[in-house]
Amino acid sequence: MGHPRHDLLQYSHEISRLYADGRTVSQIVDHLREEYNIQVSTRTIERRLKEWKQLNRKYEVIETDAMKDTLIMLFQIGVDDREILRVLREQGHRISLHGLATYRRRLGMRRRISREEFEAAKERLKIIIQEELDSGTMKGFGIRHVYTYLWNKGYFAARRRHDLQRTRGEYKAYGPNYVWSIDGHDKLAHWGFQIYASIDGYSRYITWIYVGISNRAAFSILRQFLDTLHSTNKQPRFIRSDKGSETIYLAAAHYALCRKHKENSQISDCYWYGTSTSNQRIEAWWSQLTKSLLFTWRDYFQTLSQHRLFIRDQRNRPDGVYGRPFMLYHFPSDDTVDYSIRPDSELLSQFLDRTTPWDIDEYLPSETLHWCQSTLDELGFSNIELKDIFPSGEHQHCEAYIQLRDCIQRHITSGIEPNLEETKPPTQEHGFHPDLDAIVDEIYDTTDIEEVNYSSNL
Template identity: 35%
Template sequence: MPAGRPPSDYCSFPNNSKALQQWGISRTNYESELEDKIKELYFKQGLRDHEIIHALETNGIKISQSTLKTIRLRIGLRRRVVNAEDIQNTNDLVRAEVQKQLNSGRIEGYGRGHLYRFFRLKGYNIARIEKIMAAGDERRIKFLAQIISGVWMAMLHYPSEVSKSMLQLMLSLNINRTQISVLQRFLKVLQETKIQPRYIRPDKGGETVLVAAAHYLLLKEQYKNLLLQDCYLYSTSTSDQRIQAWWSRLTKSLLFIFREYFLKLSNDGHFQKNSLADRIAILAIYIPMAREEIASYVKVWNTRQITKQSHRNHSISGQSNVLYHLLEDGIPDYGSKPDQVVLETLLDEHNFELDEYLPLDTLNWCQQKLHSQGFERIRLEGLNENGERTHFIAYLYLRDQINLHIATQSEPQLRECEKPTQEELHLQQGLQKVATDLTNQPWFLG
């Protein structure tokens, strides 16, 4: 495993018989754990056989191709279903799941490849999605399956270079602290992964300037005579076609569901922008839901297979997750460990709660009201006994309760997150200087 790369969560269980005996774990339990791990790697991670073997070997579990196949078949993990009865049973199960997901709107914009991976992670083996979807429900889904291949490209999300794995995708509120928020997100990724890329490739957006400055400060102790342009590969947003294309795919595949729904709420008179109750209810209900959907989308995306490209000799094929967590021998890792002193200094600069979308007292009040009516976990696909969207019913209820609470001037005082003051947005001197120098560079201004 490359130096500096965080431990993989692909497998974590005892890795030799002697240790098993010392810990009092029987062979039966060990085999059961191994089977469970193979199931997880097969379904949850979407790995192929040779990738499962590699994942196990990194944790000391030696297993041959034939042994893996024997175990896989014994526990019912077949790569292909050939029996006519099994095919029909599988199709019936998947058809019901497809109908459920179509009703939620979640998969309506998914590309073919993303659709296969989505159902695979849910435990379904499917071969021809078009033939198991009921004719009335079959909806044309354009194939949108290629992700960014930049170094680390910054546009509020961070994909990796070789693996093309999406490291983080955020949904945050824009309340005049976008620059600081993006900076903190970048630093948090470095802190969590303990890896810093050699380059970042952002567009000219103002929110990326501080990221570039922090990136330079973290690298300059490692590389002598480092210039800003040596680690900051600026290009216009129109030039970063891959990242722009991925953002477009996310919008067409997932975010359009929320955009169209919110537009309908407004058109039907259920949301008024100038209503505090409407705004708080929207945030309380839909921010957690949208974050969950985005996280699920990214998880599925990171199981995609990158095919070998004959015209690009440097291209590496394989699954994104595997390439990021389990680099094979001979594949260079250009990441380095970030300077911990500089990193901690930059992280201590601001204490914003990056995931905050409502003040804590307001959020707690909203959650208590929702829980009192049985809205414990609101899901996109949830329906009540009348076939109505659970999230819509929850929104209307919460909005009415907020209006009543405000009208009676009860406590706590319900409010939105406040915009930070200029004092709260101050920057560390070194960071501010680098950011200023960057914005004055001719190659940046041009």
């Protein structure tokens, strides 16, 4: 007499899911025994999977461009296959763990390589790095930046796993979008490049960054904030900044939008002030950015200034949660709360409509920009890149700048058309929007905004 036939149909979905997740048949047998006290053989599970047409579907992958882009992006930042699988399934892609690994390897993204492949890749990498060092584009970068840089160039390299598991000191935070820290950066402001950015206090993810002609105009900071809310449809619970005049309209807009969710809220319920140096999250990121990238351009502009090649001065001037900022912000764990709120679409649209006439990305008026581009073309500098070097060793972009500067000076002296000029930073007096104007007056008069030391509150 044979073994009694178990009714496994009611468990078919769970068994199929376990199999698709990469569990072996023996592991599925153990799971049924431990969870449901069902005794079956491995042959029974194999037979049922075949009946349910799952056995031969284990390795099928429905490939799409979106899945490929997500896989490449997550592998690039060091996410393991199980986490990648979780994200892909949340996005609606049907794929098994084994299928994911097979697809990843087919794209050239390997977790392990043979010793022969490693030695060949190492020699190739030496050549590539030397070429990039000679071009001056990798100076000052740490190992993670170098890895990402080479990845963006199309070179895949296996990384030692323990290098991806280094942790930071303890830091108490509540979840994504609980607080955004905002501040400006002036290391390149002397040469006309002003920077402003926002960082999520929980994940260290950069929610926006602006490079342009105005990081100290309240109208500009407001527009950056509104554009971010419009593109993400997310608004943080708190914003943290130093108490400067450039954030007054942003604070008013954030407060007005928050009151759409909680009518009787106070400004201190959604906004924190404090000194710039105690704004721990954004200050730490500025330090990393300066050490890894900005110093190269600062040195370049200082060289131009020291040789009197710059046209003129510009008048305007430790702890954390574990994980990668991108994953912590966009794909937090199930027990982590996303504190974002949806900004009121009607009020947000009203604010955006008032800022629309100003192009936040414009650096030069269109007529001036066209004249400069045409002049560079005539000088033979149509498509130069930072890595382009003359046989003498001089960078071509430096020579292009010097020649363009001389042409601009001659053109201005001649007095002929067109009239070359810079884009003026935006200015805005009272009258921007009734709701914001009233709140701005309230903020200026109130003592209710809490001055906080960010590191002691989270």
